[in-house]
Amino acid sequence: MERIVKKRKTEPVLSTILSVTLLVFLIGCTSRPNPAPVVELYKGKSYLDFEKDAFEEKKYIVKKGDTLFAIAWFTGNDYRDLARINKISKPYAIYPGQELLLKKTAPVTIARSKNPPGQTTKNKANQTVDRPKKQAYGEPKNDVKSPVEGSKSSEFPDRVTRWIWPANGKIIGSFSTQELGNKGIDISGKRGDKIVAAASGKVVYTGNALRGYGQLVIVKHSESFLSAYAHNEKILVTEQQWVNAGQPIASMGNSGTNNVKLHFEVRYKGKSVDPLRYLPKL
Secondary structure, eight states, X not given: OHHHHHHHHHHHHHHXXXXXXXXXXXXXXXXXXXXXXXXXXXXXXXXXXXXXXXXXXXXXXXXXXOOHHHHHHHHTOOHHHHHHHTTOOTTTOOOTTOEEESSOOOOOXXXXXXXXXXXXXXXXXXXXXXXXSOOOTTSOOXXXXXXXXXXXXXXXXXXXXXXXXXXXXXXXXXXXOSTTSOSSEEEEOOTTOEEEOSSSEEEEEEESOSTTSOEEEEEEOSSSEXXXXXXXXXXXXXXXXEEOTTOEEEEEBOTTSSSSEEEEEEEETTEEEOGGGTSOOO
16 A cells, blocks of 8 residues: 555656656757758858968968968968969869968068178268057058059058948847857848948958858958958948948848858957957047
8 A cells, every 4th residue: 555655646747757858859850940051061161160270370271171361361361372372273272281371472582792801981971760660569650551442552551440330230249259149249130231341441352252141342451460250141342442431331141150240350460359459439
């Protein structure tokens, strides 16, 4: 009799446990109405595979799945420069194990004196010494102006003098330093909303060759800074075009993602940095 009572007491407990388990399972199955995001589904090399630290190396060994566009992006370069330095022609095919130079090395030249050996030059009065053209990053340089649209100059300013917001909308994704975290910020909006250059510079890439970005625009602002504008519906600029801060460069869309938004990144020497450190406070 005692055994029968104990058995009857445990039956409601087991029934409750099974009911709770089933409820949790059903909630888990219905909690995601939309498809899994691209971040969870990507295959092969993408921007998620690269290190988050600044890239200071002068050479890079190509790995399986790499593309010249992706290497240029995460090392802070223009893919055209890499192609020219390494003598790679279109369609920019590279192979695993290939060594790529990231910076062009200037040839070493030895100046020859016009005077016979042992003879010194005459001392010239009021002789001036030329100042170096380039200064350390962050120092003001009054004699160089930021290139504007249509400029034929190939020089970039030493620093970015002004950043502005690339789009109007609510921030729905913040920057993260995690390995698979968000490497920029996400700004919501409506399809077709205007996207502008966050700073003056030159468009160094337009297209969809970088997995996970959709229709993408990359603008180079200085030798150290690049910015990226992803998931566009329509691109309004062309590669090698100079643009001003605030100039429309694309319209908002959902290419390569599940919802309409702008994914905006800022990179310093190839390193992902938080755009909110540079954009004006709202």
